Structure formats: C-alpha cells, structure tokens
Amino acid sequence: MSAAPVPQPAAEHAPPTAPAGGTALLAGPRPVELRLLLTPPPPRHAWRLVLARMGAMCMVELQKLRHDRTELYTRAVQPALWLLIFGETFTRIRAIPTGGIPYLDFLAPGIIAQSAMFIAIFYGIMIIWERDSGVLTKLLVTPTPRAALVTGKAFAAGVKSVIQALVVVVLAALLGVALTWNPLRLLGVAAVVVLGSAFFSCLSMSIAGIVLTRDRLMGIGQAITMPLFFGSNALYPVSVMPGWLQAISKANPLSYEVDALRGLLLGIPAHLGADFAVLVVAAALGVTAASLLLGRLAK
C-alpha cells in the first residue's frame, strides 16, 4: 500500500563500517550526510521571537491559500448575495436612514466586516481540529510561548481576512459602490480588518479552550455569529435601534470595526481614534484570554 519511495535495498553502496552507536544491527542502506543538522539554531528572544512566530503562522496561511483557493471563492458567495439582493433591494426601498448615501454603499463596509468575522470565528474550530490531528500538540512542544502561538494564529486570521476583504471590496466596486482608492486609507482598512479578525479569532479560540470539542463549538459558533452581526451597526445605523440593541451594539467590537471601515472606505464621518483604540484593546484582551485557555486544549 505504501507508495513511498521505500529506500532501495542498495546494500552494496553502504559502507561496511559499523555505525557509531552500540545498538544498530541494521546498517542503513543510504548513508545520510548531515552538516547543518548537527548544530541547533541559535535561539531568538522576546519580541523578535513573537514576530518570528507571527510570520511563521501567517506564512502557513498564505501557503495553504495558494494550494487551495476554493475557500476564498465559496466564502465570496455570501457577501455577494448580501450586497446583490439585500443591498440592491434596500437601496430601492430607502427604508434605512444612511445619512444621504445609497444603502448599498452604507452596507458594503458592514459586509466586509461580516465576512472577515466569519473567517475569524472559524479559527476556534480549526484549532480543535489541529489539536485532534496532533498539529497543535507538536507546535506546543516548540520554543513558542502560548501567547506567541495565539498571537501568530490571530494575525494569520487577520491576513486571511484581509484577502477575503479584498474580494468583497472588488465585488462592491463592481456593483458601483463609490469606495476610496487612496492607498493610505486602504492600509487603514487592512489594519482595521486585521485587528477585528484578531479579536474574533481569539474569541473563538477562547471558547474552544472552554468547550474543548468541535461539535459543541460548531453549535456555539453558529449561535454567536448571527447575534454579533445583527447586534451591530453593519446593516442599520445605531440611531434606528431600540435602546437595548444600542447597548449591545456599543459593547460589540464589530460595530467599531464597521464604523472605522465606513469612515475609511466611504469618507463619511467616523470615530476613527476611538474605533482603533477599542479594536486594539479588544484584540489584546482576546489574545490574553485565548493564551490562558489554550493550555486546556493541550491536556
């Protein structure tokens, strides 16, 4: 069954010298030559280590996307439907006060934030899958502090979300939404999406650390994503919400992400400073919580 290129029994090539150890009855058929693998690499420390781990995790994400882009396409379907059906229809109805801009324009940043959140929420399920398959176990036996691993994963979620956001931005532009093409503002958009996704992926990884099984997490993931979405300003401005929903929306990081995206992409008034501050604090809290709970997955 093994399609492996089983080492050829080229015993003639093996030098008849006894191996250095005392045990091996079995002189290898293929003498291996090791130069670099004789010395361990020099350790990195502190922030350089954390940066290196973030780089490593993001690299894995990009490599996986390069091998298999189906997820990128399938995940573009939902935002496309939201923009195309919900957006176009409500633009006609003019039922939602948007401060003078077409509803589709108002909606587009909300849908970008939503699709980024959906990707990030998936990370909890992914980390449980990685635990079950041994990938996580092995990473936990490398010189990677839990916090660095979680930060790495959070930013990998951010990178993936940015790529997804790009797809939605292009979709929105095709539908005629007047988005900014100012590179500085787009950089700001990327930063907002990364921070938001870092928070939501950590939220999901924290829950994973509490519930520990994939089935339970799937249920919870389903149960929280829609309330997070509807309990935010993604679809309608805070001003039209009933009081209780306004309170929820105020506590929901997604609202701040959407507000910042609207400000940056559409150039409408926003609270960029406060939005960034909330997102940075939320992401930091998320990383802390997920790092503390990650150990439960290792047991």
Added chain:
Amino acid sequence: MTADTTPAPKAEAAVRCTGLTYSFGATRAVDGLDLTVEQGEVFGLLGPNGAGKTTAIRAITTLLPVPAGMVSVFGLDCARKKMQVRRLLGYVPQQLSADSGLTGRENVELFARVFDVPRAERRARVDEALAAVDLSEAAGRLAGTYSGGMVRRLELAQALVSAPRLLILDEPTIGLDPLARAGVWDCIAQVRAATGMSVLVTTHYMDEADEHCARVALMHRGRIRAMGAPGDLRAELAAQLDADPARVSLEDVFRHHAGAGLTGADRPDEGGDFRDVRRSRAAARR
C-alpha cells in the same frame, strides 16, 4: 526497582523521571514512574494500551504539568524550564500529524521557522532534513497525498530540522506496513549514528524493540514492571522458567509482566480510551 538514592552521575541523563504521577480525574495514568534514558541511547517504552506511555511522554515534552514527582531533560526541570527543554526536543506524536494542506517542504519549513533557524540557513537545513528521510523528491507534493510511511518520515524531518538532542517518538510505526516500518527505523538509525542524539520511543511491536532499543522498560498500569537490555530481560525470564534462552522472545517477557491482564477480563476499566483507538485507526487508514 530504582529506590536507592545514588549520587548524581557525571553525565546528565537525557531523561530522568522520578516518582512521576499523573491522573486524569480518577484515572491514575502514570503512577510513580522512575525512568532514566542515558545520553545517546535508544530507549524503548513498552506496555499495553492504556499503560500510560503517552501520558509519561506528554509530561516529558512539557505538554502536561508535573503534579507529583520530578521530570528533567538533560538536567533541566521540565515543569520550570519549559522553553529550554523544548529547544532540546524533537517530538513525533502518536497521531499522524503532518499538515495535509501544506507540501512536505512547507511542513518542514514551518518547524525550521518556529525553532528560529536563521533565514540564510533555512533552505539548506530543510533540504538536508528532507534528504535524511529520503523525501527530497516528494517534497513538493501536498502531505495529504503521502502514504502513511511517508508522513511518518516527514514528521521525522520536522523533528530533526532543529537538530534535537533528544528525539521522542510515540509509536512511530503504528499502522505502517513492514517495509514502511523498516524505512522509518532506517531513518532513525542513520540520523542517530550521525548525530549521537538520544531517542525515547514507544512501540507495540516487540520485534522492533528487541532489534532497535538498547534498553526497554515494560510499563503496565502506570508503573514500570521490568527494565533492562532486551537480551538481559529475555535471559532473565529464561532462567526463571528454566527454558532455552534462544526460544524466549521479548513478547514472552511482555506477557509475563503485563500478564494475564492482557485478555481484558482482568482489567475492565483500562485499555486505551476511545479516543486513542480512534486515533490509531485514523493513523492506520492514511
């Protein structure tokens, strides 16, 4: 057993466990384990399903806390100096754990990155690790397309890329066909000959243990029941049974110590839990 308190020897042991105890709820998985792996040796940890081998390994690899007893790797306390210990370890867990969405090379590259291999050296090091396990040609393929034996060798490459001083392998040949098993052991033997690293390995195959391990420990219900060179253990049992030493196998020694309990009637609550069995099946399927 090793109840005496001998003064510390000159060379630090690769692994030293004293009185290691670990419980999952009411299940005492490891119960006062005393174990020493000397530098440079291949040490086999044997025992029936649920004996506590994986749990002991997870304590040594810093994955579990050490609630009772002491575990050290090259003299470093595994409960306190986790980061330093991890830099000395290469670990291949019981499940097949290569990332199927990445190529073989990318899988090894990831471990080069997380062990801080400098960028200038990374490619050459990864190449060397892949060559050492004979996967240079398949390195560009997704690991999801590998056979079980190839995945195991890929995992060896992942573990070797950081030049570990101690390689810990949890059932490296589980679910593999005989040729693939031999391939995995070839890789281990060759790299060990070249680097002189220590190896701690668990296996259910007594013939493998007999052939490749300098010393073995038989573990049952969380405790060591017998320890020594396979030949010595065989000779001991032969003398005890008054049998021809040539006809006593390590499997007989295993039966003798893990004993009648192996039929299952004797141990209703033990044996690898469901998750273990599922994992081994998954491993066998790939």
